[in-house]
Amino acid sequence: MPSVVVKNITKKYTQSKKEQPIIALQNISFEVEKGEIFGIVGPDGAGKTSLFRILTTLLIAEQGSATVDGYDVVKDYKSIRQRVGYMPGKFSLYQDLSVEENLNFFATIFHTTVEKNYDLIKDIYSQIEPFKKRRAGKLSGGMKQKLALSCALIHRPSVLFLDEPTTGVDAVSRKEFWEMLKRLKQEGITILVSTPYMDEASLCDRVALIQNGKIMAIDKPNSINQNFGKKLWAVRANNMFGVLKTLKSWQEVFSCYSFGENYHVVMKDDDNANAMAIHDYLFKCGYREIEIQLIDANIEDSFMALMHTENEK
Amino acid sequence: MKALKFLLQKEFRQIFRNPAILRMIFIMPIIQLMVIPMAADYEVKNVNIAVADHDHSVSSQQLIQKIAASRYFRLINYSNSYQQAIKYIESDKADIVLEIPLHFERDIVKENYSKLFLSVNAVNGMKGNLGAAYLQNIIHDYNDILRLKWIQLPKISAQPFIETVVINRFNTLLNYKIFMAPGVMVTLLTLVGSFLTALNIVKEKEVGTIEQINVTPIRKYHFILGKLIPFWILGLIVLSVSLLIIRIVYNVHPAGNIFNLYLFAAIYLLAVLGLGLLISTYADTQQQAMLISFFLLMIFIMLGGLFTPIDSMPYWVQKITWWLNPVSYFIEVVRMVVLKGSGLADIKNHILIILGFAIFFNSWAIINYRKTS
Known part of the structure; x- marks a missing residue:
């Protein structure tokens, strides 16, 4: 069974009654297999974040349906919130809490403990563990991103949503980050990752090229290139x-x-x-x-x- | 339940790490309670008076001395020309001009009748009005003295005479500080309850942490309770600090049971916390939340009977106040309990009304608060 199924999703934003609504997503459909790294590649404003917000139950689409792990994003939103990890594009952990406190906090609200799932985040968390007493707001960009990923993983999600995780991160950290994703894939976690960087697309198992709310192509990166024709x-x-x-x-x-x-x-x-x-x-x-x-x-x-x-x- | 415990722990950690909040909670009540009741005094003092004396008699001298001796008046100019005296009003140096006409003394003695002229600067209406009233009292007093001096009153007065005796109940010395300080305390509690809660929740929106929280299985009411309980406790701490300051600085010992005050404050805080929550559901940025709170607080306090009695407001404003303004009820209750010593039975209706406010604001806020957009 596919991990994520999106069927004919359309999302519009209505600014005011006079203006035409802005169409963020237009009749989008795709499926993501379990344990796959699925890349959503497109420029800013293509609709990547809207799509992620719909799949993480934060936004409701006007048309179409979607399931995550077999649960409907509208009806079974409670079950989905138990089993997905979401890392928003903007760093959104508590800046005035320390690294350790943030991690403990997110573990507890998912009814689990850091110890129970430590093996999953060990590779990532061990890199920032020396700074665990430091406030999250005082971390460098790369460390913030590692902490955010740790927090998104702490409840052992079955699907991980990463919204532009490498935007504003240096080249070395970006490379490290993709290596971490490959290791997570081996744990059987489905990963949806969006990025505006084309070079990162080749690191995904499959990619969807998205532009102006429409998917232009979905395939393995190599096949897309072969189809250049x-x-x-x-x-x-x-x-x-x-x-x-x-x-x-x-x-x-x-x-x-x-x-x-x-x-x-x-x-x-x-x-x-x-x-x-x-x-x-x-x-x-x-x-x-x-x-x-x-x-x-x-x-x-x-x-x-x-x-x-x-x-x- | 465990999630709620953790939310509370997190919330308190953040509060204690934020020096601005701590300062607001402890330093703000101290300063406000020390400054406002001292300054916001209904008694008009230091009324500047310019005298134009055309008579230069013993009587006029006595009258002027009597006025100058009063602590309400400051004699700033003594001259023999009205034109000169009125200049002081025009340049805003005097509030009242007293003109004593030529032959003032002679007329009293010979004709048994004389006139004085008062010219009042009405730009500051309250000062002019009350100043003139005080001055008339003094002149009246002087008049009585003159009568005793010049006329031998018969044993049984020919005219009927009514003497009034006034006793100020509950605040014997009519000390306005005792009257104001508890009211200021109410505004502080309202500020902590609505302002801080709204800002705190909107901050999570602004920083984006609410996004992260929303994708977790945390329940809506857990999150809301996690936000309300800390500020409810802070509100009660502010109340205790304020009561302590009132006791130490103004030596006000509440006449009634302090427990009643806490009981009412506990329910009142629920209402203002609900208001804060409601503001936060409509505001997207801290700036918006600030402006909305500021607007509402201004109205609540101005119409709440802290400075001017509600009974003297226009009828429709009174209606608005009784229907929409929780602050007015608390101000009334605080004064009732602290000054008058009212018991539970006396404030029962107030408690029920505030409970209604609490249910109203909170339900509106909860309906409006959504995890999904």
Whole structure:
């Protein structure tokens, strides 16, 4: 049985009677298997937090239904609150209580003790244990995040919801964090994680790409990349700024955007496209030191392509 | 039950770690109780008087001396021109001008009749009004002395004469501090009960911790009780501190049973805590909660009979006060118990009404408080 089932969820926010309601989620459906790391990847304002708030029973959707662990998010909200862990995007533990007190507090309100589930959080908590007498508000960003994860795990939840857990966290801590998630997965915990960072998508078992409240694709990160279906060229030259303008105004180009040190380019006539044609065109326009490479698409390329087609519609 | 115990433990920990709350609980009552009753005095003192004396007689001198000797008046100018005296009112240096006409003494002796003229600065209505009344009393007194001096009264007075004797019951010396201090205590309790509770809950909303709490199996009433009980206890502590200050500073020993006061305060706190809870369900930020509480408290205190008697308010304001203002009931009860020594039977109705307020505010708040949005 899937751990999380979402069926045709729609959520609107009504600002005032005169204005059009803002549609946060539009007819969203997906399933998450037990013990899976499921990533929800999308830019700010895509509807990630609304989706999490619906699944953690904090928000009620206008249409559609959802179950978590087999319980309905509206009818059986009490059972769900017993068995899910939620880590909101904003640090929301008691800043004026110490690390230890926060953990004890959350253990007690779930009718359990820190000792009983210590093995589950040991890897994470042991890193902040030296500071257990310190007030939570005085911790560094990475430590706060570890404490929040410990508190969300202390009752051994079957499903864990992490809303942008790595936003504002340094690169090393981010890497550590994903390793922790992999270990939790081995414990059989289903993990739903949202992130605006495309590079983190490849660390999930499956991802849903979400934009403007709509899911554009759901698949394994590799399959999404394979479905890119077009040749992707990485282009560089001496005058980078000029190249972007030139390529964008060239009729043959389907899409062009900057990616790291290069521009990623997709041609309209994909089947007959070749590096020489692009090279010749740029050379003709007066650019030198031109380098063109055929590369594999990554999640960000897929996202850009999907966004492009969505907009075309 | 265990969850509630832990919620309370957490709440108290946070309160004792917050120096601002502790200061508010102990230092605020001390300062307010020391300053407000001293300053908020209905007695008008230091009325500035300018005298324009055209007579310069022994009688006029005696009258002026009598006025200046009173502790209510300060003679700031003595001249022989009304124009000069009225300038003092115009420049706000004097509150009253007393004009003594030419031939004041001669007329009393010869005609048995003389006039004085008072000009009162009515910008500060209360001061002018009461000052003039006091002055008239003094002049009246002086008049009696003159009569005794000039006229030999017959054994049996030709005119009927009524003498009044006044006894101030329950506050023999009409000491306004005794009257004000218990009232100030009520505003303090209201402040702790509604203000602090509302701010505390809204803070959890603002910081986002309420989000985290909402996804836990904590029950709604556990969370609410966890918030109300600590402030209920704090309220009773503030009451005890205030009673102690009133006793030490003003030497007021409550005439009635102090237990009755605590009983009423315990129920009253339930009502204001409910109000605080209600405010918190409507406010999203601490700033909003502050402004709503401030607005309500202002109205409650101004219309609560602390400074001006409710009976002299317009009829419709009185209606509003009796229907919507819990503060007015507590102010009345405190004065009844502390000054008059009223017992349980006397405040029974007040207790029932406040119980009604408590049920009303709390149910409204609980209906409006939701864990889901």
